[in-house]
Amino acid sequence: MKNTRSMLSSISTVMGNIRRYRIAYYLLIPALILMLLVHFIPMIWGITISFLDFDVHTINDWSKATFIGIDNYINGLNPITTIGERFLRSLWNVTFYAIVVLSLGYLIAMGVALLLNRKFKGRIIVRGLILLPYIIPDTVAFAVWRFMFQSRIGIVNKYLLDWGWIKEPTLWLIGDKSIYAVMIASIWKGWPFTCLMLLAGLQSIPDDLYDAARIDGASAWQQFKSITFPLLIPVTTVLLLLSTIWTFYAFNQFYVMLGSDPGYQADVPSTLILREAFTSLHYGIGSAMSVILMLIMIVFSILYIKRIKPGEEIV
């Protein structure tokens, strides 16, 4: 009896809240519907497909797809099968790629942000120019890099040859060097964003901290180590979490520079899954591999969402 009453009262509170905030909910409806249809329902559906025997025969009649448990996961991760071996390799490739691209990109960004934090003539123009790689569309950027990395007609090999670093034209876009070519292009495309964020962080550090340090006789390196870097840690953490997630899902740079099949040494999960699902028409295995990819990234995602604390700054 008591339970029923408290339940009824809580229901009426909920109803009252809904009525009270009716407008707020109405305003959310379009966004909610769209995100349900494009993000959440497909995601749940995708996780479901990963447990089904879903391929070209069953795509036209979903009810015929049988539940096969974790077979898709076993197939996707089994190093003995071709697809399993390639998937594991693609996970390794993207990890290696992410470590190199994120660390070098961050170093360049930090260096340039420190330079741009000083006052000099033309600073605004320089800041605008360094953002160009970030704002142009991915296709354009990576198509141009693909042209530059051509072995016979490309400008990269021309300089390497001129400087005596190579004797014969290197094949950049095929085989074991291709992942490095993509790394260079990706660093070029990605660091300006990091730099912009770090610069915003630097500009929020009060000058008197440095004045005090200078009076105490701290060198430039000591100032960086004990003032600048510690104060940039929050920005850095958020940046690294976000870019780790994005880098692990990398697709565009590999697809544009190396094609839909970048080859064993440069294949990444996104390109592999795309082929497995839409060329080989193994939707089930493809979905299972994407779920695995998402699970690997879930730690970073939770850390990121915790970091930005969406509730706090609401007035």
Next chain:
Amino acid sequence: MNTRIKKTIKRVFFYLTIALVLAWVLMPFFWMVSGSFKSTLEIQASDIKTPGQEPTWIPRRPTLENYLTVNKVVKIADYFKNSVIISLGTMIFCLIIAVLAGYSISRFKFPGRHPYTVAVLSTQMFPGILFLIPYAVMFIGVTRFTGIPMRDTYWGMIFTYTSFALPFSIWMLRGYFNTIPREIDEQAQIDGCNKIGALFRVIIPLAKPGLIAVGIYGFMMAWGEILFASVLTGKDTTTLAIGILRYITTQENRWGGMMAACVLTSLPVLAFFTLLQKHMISGLTAGALKE
């Protein structure tokens, strides 16, 4: 004297570093523009091993050939039109929907606001490839059961991209709305507006920089997206991001044409950027990672 020399050396070193950074940033752009003015013959015949035939920064015989024939083999003009329609559509729908949602979570303390915001942000953490597979399957299903074409239609793409641009746009606009003091809406309400009236008459005009930033973000997202476009567009809706790749086939490499198409594709983006740089930069830093 000594300190003055030291200072000058430091200065020179500083500007040299800046110059080096700019060279690294701008090199591909020069290569793109120079490539777009080289004849197919010049590009094909160039060879780093043959003296006198090396690829050069300045075209040996500059030509407009690539721009004049840019549409000849690859139907880049159609792709351009498709991209304009899809990107503008995305921009408009995204703005309308994100303004409503952003206003709602900025101004009302309704129950469920917090989980909703987390849900909005968490969509940024899914791999695109995970929902591409079921999404494509859903497109097929919708068409089968209702007869409404989804794949390879403008509205299917606008629908998709609007939804992609929403999470970030809502988050960004919420930030802008939060900076507008609530007293302003209250004043508007005293003056006889209801909450919705206050949004349109007072808040939207004040949040104009935010709206510009969000609009450009939506446009550029749709302009450059590759993964979903590679599966969901077809012969009627191919966007530039996919179309550009068609200059390189197994039979023929039209690098000159591709570079010309790249220049044309970058122009709208660069125009936005030059005109509205301030809004874009503030939008990027304010929205992306506000702590």
